[in-house]
Structure formats: structure tokens, C-alpha cells
Amino acid sequence: MSYNDRMINIxxxxxxSGQPIRTLATLVAVCFTLILGACTSVPFDYxxxxxxxxxxxxxxxxxxxxxxWRAANGDKSGFIGLSDGDDALGARLxxxxxxxxxxxxxxxxxxxxxxxxxxxxxxLRAADRGVRVRxxxxxxFTPRADQALTLLSSHPNVEVRLFNPLSRQGLKPWSxxxxxxxxxxxxxxxxxxxxxNASIIGGxxxxxxxxxxxxxxxxxxxxxxxxxxxxxxxxxxxxxxxNSDLSVPMEAFDISIDPLKLAEWxxxxxxxxxxxxxxxYSQAVNSTLLQDIRSGVRTPVAAQASLVTDSPEKLQGALGxxxxxxxxxxxxxxxxxxxxxxxxxxxxFIPGDRGAALxxxxxxxxxxxxxxxxxxxxxxxxxxxxxxxxxxxRLLAAGVEFHxxxxxxxxxxxxxxxxxxxxxxxxxASVIDxxxxxxxxxxxxxxxxxxxxxxxxxxxxxxxxxAFANRLLGDLDRTxxxxxxDKHGTIIWRYDFEERHExxxxxxxxxxxxxxxxxxxxxLPIEGQL
Numbered sequence: 094m095s096y097n098d099r100m101i102n103i104x105x106x107x108x109x110s111g112q113p114i115r116t117l118a119t120l121v122a123v124c125f126t127l128i129l130g131a132c133t134s135v136p137f138d139y140x141x142x143x144x145x146x147x148x149x150x151x152x153x154x155x156x157x158x159x160x161x162w163r164a165a166n167g168d169k170s171g172f173i174g175l176s177d178g179d180d181a182l183g184a185r186l187x188x189x190x191x192x193x194x195x196x197x198x199x200x201x202x203x204x205x206x207x208x209x210x211x212x213x214x215x216x217l218r219a220a221d222r223g224v225r226v227r228x229x230x231x232x233x234f235t236p237r238a239d240q241a242l243t244l245l246s247s248h249p250n251v252e253v254r255l256f257n258p259l260s261r262q263g264l265k266p267w268s269x270x271x272x273x274x275x276x277x278x279x280x281x282x283x284x285x286x287x288x289x290n291a292s293i294i295g296g297x298x299x300x301x302x303x304x305x306x307x308x309x310x311x312x313x314x315x316x317x318x319x320x321x322x323x324x325x326x327x328x329x330x331x332x333x334x335x336n337s338d339l340s341v342p343m344e345a346f347d348i349s350i351d352p353l354k355l356a357e358w359x360x361x362x363x364x365x366x367x368x369x370x371x372x373x374y375s376q377a378v379n380s381t382l383l384q385d386i387r388s389g390v391r392t393p394v395a396a397q398a399s400l401v402t403d404s405p406e407k408l409q410g411a412l413g414x415x416x417x418x419x420x421x422x423x424x425x426x427x428x429x430x431x432x433x434x435x436x437x438x439x440x441x442f443i444p445g446d447r448g449a450a451l452x453x454x455x456x457x458x459x460x461x462x463x464x465x466x467x468x469x470x471x472x473x474x475x476x477x478x479x480x481x482x483x484x485x486x487r488l489l490a491a492g493v494e495f496h497x498x499x500x501x502x503x504x505x506x507x508x509x510x511x512x513x514x515x516x517x518x519x520x521x522a523s524v525i526d527x528x529x530x531x532x533x534x535x536x537x538x539x540x541x542x543x544x545x546x547x548x549x550x551x552x553x554x555x556x557x558x559x560a561f562a563n564r565l566l567g568d569l570d571r572t573x574x575x576x577x578x579d580k581h582g583t584i585i586w587r588y589d590f591e592e593r594h595e596x597x598x599x600x601x602x603x604x605x606x607x608x609x610x611x612x613x614x615x616x617l618p619i620e621g622q623l
Contacts, residue, residue: 134260135272139345141254143336144227146289146328152194153288162321170321171393172552173386174561176314178305181297182208183377184318188287189215190378192224197286197331199229201279201534204300205237211374212299213245214362217355220250229335231280232258233269239343244350244358246343254340256280257408261346277622278408280334281545283534284327292319292327294400294550295532296521303519306373310473313498315438315520317532320393323550326400330548337405396554403546413543420535420549421542425451427525427551434461436524436562440517441477442466442484443538443623449484456492464488465565468497468574468586469611470602471517477538477623479614489578496573497586500602521549524565527558539621574601 146152149159162171175181189196196219203209216226230242232255239261246253259268259276269276286292295316297303302312319327334340365374385391401424407417415422428435428451435455442464444452456462472478489495498518523531533549535541552558569575574586574597586597595601600608 134262135258136341136345137338139341141340141342144252145332145336146197146286146325147195147225149289149325153192153290154194156193156288156290158320159290159324166321166395168322168397169395170319170323170398170552171395172320172398172557173318173382173391173393175293175295175316175318175382177380177382178303178312178314179377179380180382181293181295181314181316182211182304182306183380183383184293185212185285186215186374187378187383188285188291188293189219192219192222192287194224194288195286196224196226197229197284197328197335198227199280199282199284199331199334200299201231201281201283202234202298202300203228203230203238204235204298205241206301206306207373208301208304208306209299210358210361211365211377213241214358214365216251217245217248217358218362220248221359224250226251227331227335228253229256229280229331229340230254231256233276233279239346239348240350243343243346243348244352244354247350247352248355253343254335255343255346256334256337256341257339258341258346261348275408277544279545280405280408281534281541282330282334282402282548284331284548286324286328286331289324289328290320292324293317294319294327294548296519296534304377310515310517312517312519315522315532317550317552318393319398319550321395321398323398323400330400330402333402334405334546339405339408394554394557396552396557398550398552400548400550402548405546407546418543420533420547423551424523424531424535427529427531428455431455431460431525433526434463434524434562435526436463436465436565437537438465438518438520438522438565439537440467440472440519440521441474441481441536441538441541441623443477443480443620444484444488445539445620448537448542449488452488452493453491461494462492463494463496465496465518465569465573466498467518468500468602469600469607470500470604471498471515473517474623475607475610476614476617476619479611480620480623482611482615483620485576486578486582486584489576489584490582495576496569497576498573499588502572522561524558524562527562528555529553530558530561538623540623544622 175184196216220226242253245251259265284292284294293316297314297316301307302310303314305311365372369375401420403419410417452462469478485495498516500515502516521533521535530552531549535547535549541547570590574588577585577587579585586601588595
């Protein structure tokens, strides 16, 4: 008898009248059984085979790019920035077209939309050519994907695993609540690697908004395409999560599929490719940046780099254990060693008292600290803004500089032929002394620092750091409000760009509803979960 059948059997025996105490006891028993089922029905013990990334020369024996790069640049890696959505999507699709041996992808979110279908569809086409595909996805925000992922995993060259999954024996929200202590700890890492030769690292998940395909919103995001020795570090980080006991194969969930539907997926990709210049696929793989890379106009910048990633054990250890919060500790150490300037770009900023004190001490030593984050109008997480406000005035008074994103960036170019109504910052980057740049998945909030796992690259290059800082700072007047304290200690927002000069005394561009909900969230004890 199945779990659900047992629950129905128990429910049909519940008395509808008579002894209230016995009825209550039975209800409690049913609830306890449901809770126990939600907590114990995740198949972590399902048999799985460990596997690891193949060396570049084994993954793609006919490609000498990795060897040629090492011969020319030694232990330095190469980087090209991916700031536009079409470049970022196109780079992934183009790399999968070239894949000969392996594709490894690790994501927090994989959506069942156009971007997700293109991404997974190209994986399928690569698998048809004999490429080994490993896809690792966190289980919380990957909606309505069980059948699609099981279908993909049915391919002999594809393996899909869910990280720290919830029970499938009931509603997902119920399973989350009933197993909160474990289920609340998530894998926020994002990496994509082909043939152990090239990787993409940054803040993007796989979904329309992250590649600017959504009409009503533009996610301002940033990633880097990496080649060279650091790619093998990224692959080792992927392997650690792939082989973790929290990583469960899709087959463990016994989800019914029709294998013939793989043919429909192949047909979809064929139609997308056949659309020609006007199609999303063609626009992506033929973006200006990718054409420049193919023609040699744009080449990777060589620099020393290292990957820092939390381990899967962070999710199994005590909350806030600094020995396991490797990335948070590392970036804190680097901030303390700064000599002149720290620039932080983050969509969500909640430093906590300890982080605020750290920034205050850094500023007190004469080091410039500049933070670029979302405004209330631009954020996609109002609860986060409610706690960010708690630290804003305090840090402004200490000398920290704040810039908040305009929801309608003036003069912003049209993206994919669309003019989005809302811009929201999703990039996660830091620049230290304009010589070290961090690009990764880390937000500056308790969830990233303490609860979830994160990863990122530290690129040691004055050339890269200076270029990134110059581009960012040169565009701040156009894209952000400068947040200040007036002579009375009251927060004001200034905007000065070309002929526009504005001074706001309350959260600019934010609706009444957002302002109201910010005050509501301020009353709730939720900071540690944001």
C-alpha cells in the first residue's frame, strides 16, 4: 500500500461524531504521521555512482585550446565579461554546440520557460552526439520541472540530480515547513562548464528574466566567461556537490514519463534554430560579443584567479559555523586587507550588526566603501529592503557611500527589441583596491553568508579591476540615486544626470503598496532568514 493510500485509509476511519477526545487524538496521530512522512520520505539512500570531471585533453581530445592557453599564459586564466543577456545566453548555447566530451551545469533555479527550454534542449542535442551531461539543480525554486528533468535524465548520456530535495509525498510547501531545519539550507551556486575548457560563473540562474527575455522587467546581471587553469578548479567544486550525499538522482523519485516526448524537445530546438535571424536562438548565438570572439576582435584578459566555494557540508553543519562559511570568511578577510577602496555591487544588502561594524571600522581607517544596491522601487524582494533600511542611515553616518538603482534607468538601451518597464539589479560583484574583482553568486545578506552555499571567482588584475570600476562609476549618475544624509540627519535621494536634477525625501519611485509592506515586514522577526 502506498503512502497516500495509507493516509486515505486513516482518514476514512476518522469518527464524524461521538467521542471528541478520541477524535482529537486521531487527528493528532494523522498530523504526526504526515509530518513524519514529509521528513523521512526523501530518498537520500538511493544508489548513485560517483563521477568526476574529465581532464580537458580527455573530454575533448581534438581540442588543444587548454594546452595552447597554458603554453602562452602559464598559470593565468582568461576572462571575458558577460553583462548583456543575449551574450550570456548565446555563450551557453554556443559552448554546448562545440561540446565534444562533457557538460556540467549547477544552478539554483532552472525555469520551465523559453530560456530553460533552449538551455536544456541544447543539452539534449549534445547528449545525442555522445556528450556526457551532468545537471545539478537545487530543488526549491525549480517549479513544475519533475517530469521534464526525469525525461531529460532518461537519455543514456544525461544524468540529472536534485540537491537537498523535498519529499514528493504531498505538497511541496508542506514538505518544506515540516522539514524546515534541513530544507531551509540551499545550494545557491551557479556554474556552467563545457569540456573542462570553458566555464561561466556569476549571478544568473536559468530563466527568461536572467537573460532579459521578459518584457516587463530587465535583470541587470553580470558574469564572466573563463578559460584556463581556473576552469579545473570550478570543475572540482562541481564534483564536490555532485557527489554529495545531498545530491539525489531524478530516478529516485519514480516519476512517470513518456520517453517518446524527447522527440518533441528535439523538434522544438530544431524550430528555434530554423527561425533564422529573427529568432531568440539566432540572436543569442550571433550576438555582437560572440561575433567579436569568433573573429578575434575580443580575446580573454589573462589574470591570476582562484575559485572559492562553500562545501556541501556547510548545509549539514551548525548555522553560522565560520569554518564552513568559507566564502564569507574569505571575502571578509580581503575586505580587512583593503588599502584604499572597496566597491560592493549586490542586489540584497543586509550586513547585520557584525558586518556593519566591519564596514564602519574600514571607513574609519580612511578607506572608501561604496555600495550599489536596489532601491525599494527596483528590488524584487521587498522584505529584504525592509531590513536593509535598518542599516542604511547608520552606515551613511559612518561615511559609507550608497547608490540605489533607478527602476526606470534613463537612456537605457532597448533589450531584445523590448523596452522594459522595470529594471532590477541582480549582479553580485566586488572590487577591492581596483586590483581584485569578485564575481559570483554571493549576496551580502544572512542567507548567502550563513544559510546557503555560495561560490565565486577572485580575479587578481589591476587591468580588469580598473576597467570594471571605471565602467561602473562612470554610469552611476545615469543609473542610480545617490543616497545622502542632509544637515538634519535625514535621508535624501539625489539624481543628477544631464538636465535632470531631483531631490527626493522618501523612497523614490516606490508605490504606496511597497512602502506599506516595507513597514509591515519591519515588524516581523525575519532578518536572519533574508
